[in-house]
Amino acid sequence: MPELPEVESTVRGLSPLIVGRKIIDVWSDAPKLIKNGTFEGLKKSITGKKILSVSRRAKNILIRLEGDDLLLIHLKMTGHLMVNKWNLPDKKEKPVPLGDGALTEKVNGYIHVIFILDDGRMLALSDLRKFAKVTFGKEQEVIRKEKIDKIGPEATDITLSELKDIFKDSKKGVKMVLLDQDRIAGIGNIYSDDILWKAKVHPLRPVNSLSDKEIKDIHQATRDILSLAISLGGTSISDYRDVSGERGGYGDRRLVYRRDGEPCKRCKTPIKRIKVGSRSARFCPECQKI
DNA sequence: TGCAGTGTTGCTTC
């Protein structure tokens, strides 16, 4: 799922459902997702603790608990968080959904961690590819270890001068820089493609060659696209769902992402795809000249 | 059938 708008939608959906609740147990069939320490350690550390807040930094979900403890979840490629009720199996069977409709999709087959709450509901982490990451510990320790304090300004509120500063001293291609969480937080492949199309900038343009106007356009496009995507609840091109299982609305509105070969929405030229690093970038060869 | 491609990140290698 996971770029800023999807993670933000998840956090907003999650807060009213789980803040104030106490975690009374944890279930997992994939302890490898717990990156620091063991499943038993996680269980011991968080059971009995009340959830104080849920927030987001870049694409990380931060769940603050009583006693200065922090539970950090990164959804990586295909993780989702959901709140519902499941019948928990003892051994290798999958959890069986007991709650309402939206979650009875295939996604239930990929639930790997479940936090059981004191009101009978549960918070589940589902992840087809098992790339997601769960970390826990004392707040400051987790923040330091996961380098949360090294992350750049949030893409939604970065200022124009901060962006100019970031672009100043690098010959890197602009797409690579937009994807670099230590410089700008929250942008991934979908939104970087759309931002650059909207700003009419080629993904491989070295950032130190961008004009003031181009930087201003990238800055504006970033704000516009991310706030639109947040207001639509993110993108569900593949399998992202919000915490109650609903799809996001940005997928239908996307500009160039995964539109290779389709006509550019401005000039009708077919959208092109190239490799940037080891990922795909889509752009209009006419509107976005190198 | 087989292989390239998929929203992320971080590690290794040069």
Next chain:
DNA sequence: CGAAGCAACACTGC
């Protein structure tokens, strides 16, 4: 230091 390649994993679509 930077850039590139790949690994973690499982599925879809050509």
